[in-house]
Amino acid sequence: MSSQTLYTAVNQGRNMTADQLHALLTEPDLAALQETAYRVKLREIGNVVSLRGLVEMSNICTKNCYYCGIRKGNTKVKRFQLTLEEILFAAREAMAFGYGSIVLQSGERNDPAFVDFIEQAVREIKKLSNSTLGITLSAGEQTLETYQRWKTAGAHRYLLRLETSNPDLYRKLHPADHDYQNRRNCLKLLRQCDYQVGSGVLIGVAGQTVEDLVQDLLFFREMDLDMIGMGPYLPHEDTPLTQQFPEVGTDSAKQLEWGLRMIAATRIFLRDVNIAATTALQALASDGREQGLQSGANVIMPNVTATAYRDGYRLYRNKPGTDENSAGSRKELQKSLAGIGEIPLLNQWGDSLHYARRNRN
Numbered sequence: 288m289s290s291q292t293l294y295t296a297v298n299q300g301r302n303m304t305a306d307q308l309h310a311l312l313t314e315p316d317l318a319a320l321q322e323t324a325y326r327v328k329l330r331e332i333g334n335v336v337s338l339r340g341l342v343e344m345s346n347i348c349t350k351n352c353y354y355c356g357i358r359k360g361n362t363k364v365k366r367f368q369l370t371l372e373e374i375l376f377a378a379r380e381a382m383a384f385g386y387g388s389i390v391l392q393s394g395e396r397n398d399p400a401f402v403d404f405i406e407q408a409v410r411e412i413k414k415l416s417n418s419t420l421g422i423t424l425s426a427g428e429q430t431l432e433t434y435q436r437w438k439t440a441g442a443h444r445y446l447l448r449l450e451t452s453n454p455d456l457y458r459k460l461h462p463a464d465h466d467y468q469n470r471r472n473c474l475k476l477l478r479q480c481d482y483q484v485g486s487g488v489l490i491g492v493a494g495q496t497v498e499d500l501v502q503d504l505l506f507f508r509e510m511d512l513d514m515i516g517m518g519p520y521l522p523h524e525d526t527p528l529t530q531q532f533p534e535v536g537t538d539s540a541k542q543l544e545w546g547l548r549m550i551a552a553t554r555i556f557l558r559d560v561n562i563a564a565t566t567a568l569q570a571l572a573s574d575g576r577e578q579g580l581q582s583g584a585n586v587i588m589p590n591v592t593a594t595a596y597r598d599g600y601r602l603y604r605n606k607p608g609t610d611e612n613s614a615g616s617r618k619e620l621q622k623s624l625a626g627i628g629e630i631p632l633l634n635q636w637g638d639s640l641h642y643a644r645r646n647r648n
């Protein structure tokens with residue numbers, strides 16, 4: 288009956304029910320699920336991949352998420368903050384490579400110096416690139432005013448993962464002062480500021496069920512997200528979650544499979560949103576990101592952070608690319624994309640088609 292599940296899912300698209308999503312996610316024929324999602328991606332977007340140069344600006348974080356290697360409580364991490372010059376250097380490199388867009392990612396801080404710094408960095412990148420470079424921010428929960436300032440400075444996309452749509456699970460993965468409702472509300476504030484809004488979840492984390500993942504998919508639809516960035520949970524040795532559940536996340540094949548299942552289901556369900564094939568997939572298999580593309584993803588974020596800082600941004604064990612330089616990452620990527628018949632979109636922002644359509648209607 289598996290082909291019936293896939294047939295129904297493709298026909299229903301955004302109208303799928305929770306039961307249909309459950310059947311889709313647990314489709315016994317994984318290859319058929321991936322192929323179906325890839326066909327939907329070809330129909331909606333074509334055999335093209337959008338690229339964003341990823342700049343890891345700082346690993347200083349005021350939060351203490353139990354799963355994350357750069358949580359505040361991990362005193363083993365050497366903290367860094369790129370200077371404005373270093374950020375501009377990375378932006379220039381991204382432009383030189385033809386990446387039409389960059390993602391500025393950082394641990395979360397809310398102090399005025401941080402807010403000012405990001406605003407200035409965005410402004411300077413706009414100036415430097417003559418506004419040709421698209422700018423996505425990923426710097427956590429902020430106030431409406433901060434989001435607005437950064438938008439006015441020139442950022443147009445924002446990524447804020449909810450991590451899980453299940454409030455009980457959220458409480459188990461975070462200290463008591465990390466507020467699920469506030470995080471959800473931030474996504475609304477971002478929409479209010481007219482960003483293209485992205486979110487996502489951890490996949491295969493301790494305590495999570497398939498039903499939770501179904502609810503995560505429904506949450507993506509409910510928030511009418513433009514972009515999805517999600518990836519398998521990977522244990523980090525110095526985190527409370529790994530200490531509490533040492534076995535969870537250690538079956539690489541299973542973690543990868545569920546990461547791919549979620550990408551494929553999201554593509555079939557939501558059709559025209561941007562979906563990233565994240566680095567966490569690559570940590571599980573050397574061609575993990577390519578498998579992500581072949582399961583319906585259409586965005587890749589090659590790292591353009593100076594190699595010297597890469598190890599400092601280690602969210603989980605075996606994070607790939609921490610010892611190669613940006614040019615090395617780029618060459619490898621070009622080869623591997625050609626190998627799967629995907630064409631990189633050079634010098635383009637690669638905006639979410641879903642965002643354009645929502646604003647047209």
Ligand code: 5AD
Binds near residue numbers: 354356518521522523
């Ligand atoms: N495994 C996978 N992803 C992780 N992140 C943080 N820690 C881990 C981990 N151990 C992800 C979170 C966060 C993003 C920056 O990195 O989803 O939003």
Ligand code: SF4
Binds near residue numbers: 350359395427
């Ligand atoms: Fe900070 Fe993000 Fe890590 Fe949480 S997941 S500790 S907010 S960097």
